[in-house]
Amino acid sequence: MKSIDHPYFGHLEVPSADGTDVIWEGAASLGSGKVEVRLWADPKSGLDADELDAFATRLAHLPALDTAARAAIREYLRQDRYxxxxxxxxLDDAEVIKRLTRDANGEAISVDAFTAAMHPVQIGLWHLTGEAEARIVMDYTIDAETSDELLAVKMADDGTVVSVDWES
Incomplete structure (x- = not known):
């Protein structure tokens, strides 16, 4: 199917270019904030209503996705504090790092405190592209204004965490 009208995403069309492209952009509410969302599609794949429905369901239950992502980040950081x-x-001049350092009271910043201070900046929904297991990617940062480095939590369309990767 080259185009579809979806209840959540509206009218969508497969990209006409040779590569994967963004076919929808929006925002999802999480707590008191908003997270940018991009839906990517591959021109060779077409559009699948069931997968779009699964994405809409995940976005409707974003707090649960965030909880799973933070648990994976916490485990990732426990294994490697780097x-x-x-x-x-x-980023020792960044306010968030100053606060975390002050709260640590002379100790190393705790994994739990650091994880709690991170926030999602973008969610990528990968429609029928790439790895079959990683369809949702939530990008978390400690301070988007001072660092372009993030932890990308990659999930299956059912919300199961596949991996956590350090990216920039």
Missing amino acids: FIDHHADE
């Missing part, structure tokens, strides 16, 4: 230590060293 992301925390790197940001503590490189």
